[in-house]
Amino acid sequence: MFYASAFLITICSVMVVTNRNPVVSAIYLVGDLFLLAAVYASLDAHFVAAIQVLVYAGAIVVLFMFVIMLLNLGPEGRAHLRIPAPEFAVLILTVIGFMAIGTMLLTAQPTGVGGDLSAAAIAADGGNTLNIAKLLFTKFLWPFEISSILILLAVIAAIVIAKKDKKQVVHG
């Protein structure tokens, strides 16, 4: 189950990045998100899986699709394969950072601090969703409220930025 999902997620991720048509990339992104939801469900994170499908695949990618259709973007031309030096340096640094994190994770042994999170224990305690809700409205109440302010700000910002400009100046 996990290995099949992981294989397909890898393929979808590569296709998202390498495909020249933005619409096809968005569809592969949807596949990616659905498969990730399956992985979350196999990790007993049922509410995260549901939210992943509803919000990510259902809202965010649809927003991407709307914009692609609105701008009427076709496939890109053949990408010039000249690789710029600064970007390549950043890529090498990223890989080195991941290797450092990997060696640290291989030497360190993480230990558990919480309670029992097995499927049976979660079911006996009222399910994943109930426990998430309890945490979200007690320990994480303030971050929750602040994130609602963040969403409000993002809505206002999106409207202001995308609003049609009265005096349009075209720069070179």
Next chain:
Amino acid sequence: MVSINNYLILATVMFLCGTLGVLFRRNLLLILMSIELMLNAVNLVFVSGSRLVNNLDGQIMVFFIITVAACEAGVGLAMVIALYRRYGTVETSFLRMLRG
């Protein structure tokens, strides 16, 4: 149960795909999608870590990441629309007004 290392390797592959997309693609929409890919890799690490240490805080953190990702997508796509309206393109090679 699958070892956590497999989840971490999968997240690393996804994150590197996203990094490649941000660095080497020229389409602004593709760059935003690659950022979503990287955020999803981080979400996967949070959920598998939450399972590893038996603590639900990681899953709560995923919700906040999804919230921020939605805000980022909304504002980013609004910027893409504004740029397209003004310059008629979403290719980053044409958008170099801030380059010194």
